Amino acid sequence: MKDVTPEAAERHKAKMVRRKQVQDAEVAQKTIEKGLLIVNTGPGKGKSTAAFGLALRMLGHGRRVGIVQFIKGARHTGEKDALEAFGDLVEWHSMGEGFTWDTQDLARDIAAAGRAWDKACAMMADPAFGLIILDELNIALRYDYLDLDAVVAALAARRDDLHVVVTGRNAKPALIEAADLVTEMGLVKHHFAAGVKAQAGVEF
Amino acid sequence: MKDVTPEAAERHKAKMVRRKQVQDAEVAQKTIEKGLLIVNTGPGKGKSTAAFGLALRMLGHGRRVGIVQFIKGARHTGEKDALEAFGDLVEWHSMGEGFTWDTQDLARDIAAAGRAWDKACAMMADPAFGLIILDELNIALRYDYLDLDAVVAALAARRDDLHVVVTGRNAKPALIEAADLVTEMGLVKHHFAAGVKAQAGVEF
Incomplete structure (x- = not known):
């Protein structure tokens, strides 16, 4: 000292x-006060985790939070259980059917992404929500499961007071262009490389 | 599509x-299963937010979470209110007295960092905790408010099953060396630069 x-x-x-x-x-x-379009991208850990941290912050202000999972969802996670403590303030939709290498069915993956996007649009139209998390939407966009122009246009046309967080690697340049806040999570060091497995409370 | x-x-x-x-x-x-030393650093947004997201994930598994804020703490935040929903599962200590430009008192800042570190050590010694968040510890280390070698040694000697997250810009190389998981939050685009103010639910 x-x-x-x-x-x-x-x-x-x-x-x-x-x-x-x-x-x-x-x-x-x-x-200026405005609802932000927030993008968490990059190869590092913390993209979805930071989105859930933001959910916690919003919930502390009594705002309603909606979550749509585009890819993950087949597996049960700690954050989903924890958010049940907030009752009706949280609406969670796991629309993904797992990783592409688990489903192995392109048409099914595309259909699931379409349903997830429909759910996201319905939530964005509902003024009750203060924050909507579109978890792994970047993955659905990367694989052209959804029409990029239509998605970016809908996000850009969101209500003035609605914050939206989009997560996932490889965010499209058009989405970054439309966003207010973009963070690239960089991988400096990862425990998986040292043989540490996915653990409860850290990865799920 | x-x-x-x-x-x-x-x-x-x-x-x-x-x-x-x-x-x-x-x-x-x-x-391998082990308690991880996690560092969230870099100039981008999401360092503390991701730590709180991890807290949510741990709480979903019924694990106890401890939080020590080294710098921030003077200002009320949404995440602190929200975590009250989890009762005794969360122990929160705001030991910081605000930003250095608010306190304007070096000796007081150093003393506050010392008290925060003592609290962190007490928590690390308590087997009830599954996750401890040392929010903005990197700032206290950067300004030499704490002895770097002593802090890194104590973190490295943590219990096998204890996860610790350290947040803040400019993480010291010795801390990165000791860590299992290091993420650099990179600033791609920030709404402050476009004149948007700090808003409830996003920044606090």
């Missing part, structure tokens, strides 16, 4: 006073 | 059967 001399304390205070002024000026310039 | 010819369906199925074999072989090689 650092020792703090009186001189260091004084220098720190002066620096922080200046930083506070810059910070306050920046905050003052940000006046 | 893609049209699926019988030939395309057959090719897809053959490809997915092969992929399933590869996938199953990979999963079979991963046999």
Whole structure:
């Protein structure tokens, strides 16, 4: 731990006073309130997990949260159980039938993605929702299971006060273009590479 | 949406059967179960949010979650309110007194970080916890508020079945070295740059 001399304390205070002024000026310039289109993409862990963290934050403000899973859904997960604590504030639809290598049926995968997108559109039309999570929609777009232009147009035309989070690797450039907030989860180090298996509470 | 010819369906199925074999072989090689040291770092959004998403996942499995906030904490957040739904399964300690430019008091910031670390150590010693989130610990380490070697040694010596998540920008290389899972949240696009303010449910 650092020792703090009186001189260091004084220098720190002066620096922080200046930083506070810059910070306050920046905050003052940000006046727009709007529902955000948020994209969590990239090869790293945390894309869906951060979306569920955002759900928790919204629920803390008493806003209703809708979740549509486009790919995953066959497997039971901890977050789904946990969100049951919030009753009617959460509406969860697992529309996916598992990974493509599990279903091995392209027509079925495409049909499932279509049904999931219909559900997403119905939720976006319902003013009760403050946040809608379209989990792994990027995967359905990547494999052309859905029409990209139609999806981006519908997302861009969402209600002013609706936040939407889209997750999944390989987000399409047109979606990134339409989004307000895009985070690329980068893989720096992963425990799977060290032989650690998927564990309850971490992966599901 | 893609049209699926019988030939395309057959090719897809053959490809997915092969992929399933590869996938199953990979999963079979991963046999280790262990508590992970997880680091969420980088300039993008989602570091703390993903940690709270992981908390939700753990809670769904009935595991106890502890949270220590090293920097933030002065401001009320949605996720803190939401986690109250889980009662005694969550123990939350906001030990930070706000951003450095708000406190403007180096000695006070250092003392607060020390108290937060003591709390973290007490939690790590308590076998009741399955997951401990050390929110913004990276910031306290970056500014040398805490002794890096001592912190990394304590984290590395954690119980076998304890998962710990450390968040905050600029994770120290020694911490990354000790970690099992490191994700760098990259900033592709941020709504603050477009004049959008911090909003309930998104930023707090």
